[in-house]
Amino acid sequence: MAPILERLGFGSKEMTTSGHNKDFVLKVVQPSLVGLMDGSVSTLAPIFAAAFATHDSRYTLLVGLAAAVGAGISMAFSEGLSDDGSLTGRGNPMLRGVITGVATFIGGxxxxxxxxxxxxxxxxxxxxxxxxxxxxxxxxxxxxxFSMSFWMSALQVMVGGGLVFASGVLIGNA
Incomplete structure (x- = not known):
């Protein structure tokens, strides 16, 4: 696996505490995870608000598609423009932006x-x-x-997702 990572530009042999290549985690996993989390959570409120407000699958689909595309574009630019990688070692900003944007779209x-x-x-x-x-x-x-407890991670993710989902349901039923 190490030769493949080196050919892809992940030259560091430094490993994280979880035993993974640090460059790969910083340059691919972290931007992907940020995108998946944002796409999965940020699009919940508009989608479920539309579903509960209109009771129409077509309109809800259109709102969800717009939310996923918009969130993907927004997160791509946010990640790409937030850090040129020279100070943090997080790699090429354009690549990170694309990874984050695509992951955000997928999440939404x-x-x-x-x-x-x-x-x-x-x-x-x-x-x-x-x-x-x-x-x-x-x-x-x-x-x-990231060497964290699965149950603590699940609890954190579910609380965040639950709050956003609840806001969408409340707004959609208003």
Missing amino acids: IFHTLPFLIPHVTLALYVAFGVVGAELLVISLIRYRY
């Missing part, structure tokens, strides 16, 4: 896709399951790469 689009189902109630139940799976994946990544 997966729980949007259930609204392709025309019955909004069924789509909501499927979306709930997808959100749960997304939060589980985020918790597993944090556990694997």
Whole structure:
């Protein structure tokens, strides 16, 4: 694995406490995780607000798509422009921006896709399951790469996701 990482520009042989290549964690895993978390959580409120306000899968799908695309673009620019990598060693800002933007879009689009189902109630139940799976994946990544307790990670991610979800439901029912 080390020769492959070196060819991809992750030359540091320094390892994290979790036993992973530090360059890979800083330059790929961390921006991916930031994007997944932002996309998964920040798009919850508009999607579920739209679903509860309109009771229409098509409008909810459009809101979710707009939220996922907008969040992906925003996070790509935020990550790419926030740090040129020279001070922190986090690597090429354009690459980090692309990684973060794509991960943000992925995090937001997966729980949007259930609204392709025309019955909004069924789509909501499927979306709930997808959100749960997304939060589980985020918790597993944090556990694997950042040496943190899986249960503490899951609790933190669920509390954040739950607060955003609740705000979307409350606003959608207003």
